[in-house]
Amino acid sequence: MTQLGLWIGLPGALREITDGASAFDRSPDLGVTEFRSLAGGVTTWAPPVRPRRLKLTWDSMQQDDVQHLDRLARRLDQLGPVALVDPLARNLLGGAQAAGLGPSEGKWSVTGTEIILYGGGVTEVTPNVVSVETVPASGHTDLVWRHPYFHGYPVAPGQTYTWWTPGLDAAGAPMLPARVSWYDASTVFLSESAASTSGRPAVVTAPPRAAYVRPYVAFTAKGMWGMGESVLALGDVSAALLAGDRPIGDGTPPYSITRYSHVASEGDGAYRDISLELVEVTP
Structure with missing residues (x-):
């Protein structure tokens, strides 16, 4: 079985849970209700908000990792939601955000009136x-990809990420090499990182103390694209992106832990049969 x-x-x-989950249910909760009339007609209703639900189980787990989950579940450090980097997510951006679709509120931010988003x-x-x-005197104006809840996309120091805007590159938008900004847990700016050349991922x-990343592009000329x-x-998925892979946006929403349990062995102090359930926190 894949771990x-x-x-x-x-x-x-x-924190990385060093023992791989033996089961991971991330099936979408569609919430669709079916109604059948006496005449046999069928109608359905779907809620406008469909929160994601995750269910994970582990056969066994290291003591420090169990204690970490226990503190999160009991909300000992913070009452709010937790961040989770889904190991199966191929694109951490939201679905519509990754496709460049829909209302811009909550997806992108700009400086003043230098950039306008149409459509x-x-x-x-x-x-x-x-x-x-x-384009200001600095020579560029920035378009930032926003996280819908956190200050940026949650990260851990030492993690590797790939960032690219193949849509804008294909449209011929004049930009500096793709870049990101790093912030600490207090949302204080730390540093920037960028691609070595334009038109590539x-x-x-993530540097030491990094808690969030904000990806963005820096346009160097006026125009519309x-x-x-x-x-x-x-991870480094640059080769796949350059080969034409365009993964849909899975998102990295905040979650609330709704259920947590484990079994502790008195003899050797080991933990087994750990179960964790979470539900997406929606605005």
Whole structure:
């Protein structure tokens, strides 16, 4: 059986669970209800918000990792939600955000009126168009990919990430090499990392004290281009992206732990049959 590991914790204190999960259920909770009339007609209803649910089990686990999960479940350090880096997520951006679709609120941020996002509409199916209206004296203006809840996408020092905007590159948008900004747990800016050349993915490593990453692009000229696809992935996936892979956005939402249990052996102090259930926290 394939073993699955993951990172979980409060931003700035993500911990890797060193024992891989023996089972990981990430099936979407569609919440669809079916109604059947006396005449035989069938209608369905789906809720506008469909939170993701995760269920994980481990056959056994190291004591320090169990204690970490126990503190999170009991909310000893913070009452709010936890961050979790899904080991199966191929693109950490949200689904519509990764596709460049839908309303821009909560997905991107700009400085003043230097950049205007057109399109988007009120649904998640309309493409966004980036219009650079002004380039300041610095020589570039930035478009930042936002996390819907945290200050940035939660990271742990030493983790490697790949960031790229193949949609904007294919559209011919003039940009500096792809880049990211790192922040600590207090949201204080730490440093930046960037690709070595334009038109290629940036493969970057989270520096010491890093808790969040904010990916962005820096436009160097005025113009208008389709947003298209973008990818923020854990690990070095640059070769696959350059070969044409475009993984859909899985997202990295905040979660609340709804159930946690384990069995401790009195003799050897080992922990076994660990179970963890989480539900996505939605705005």
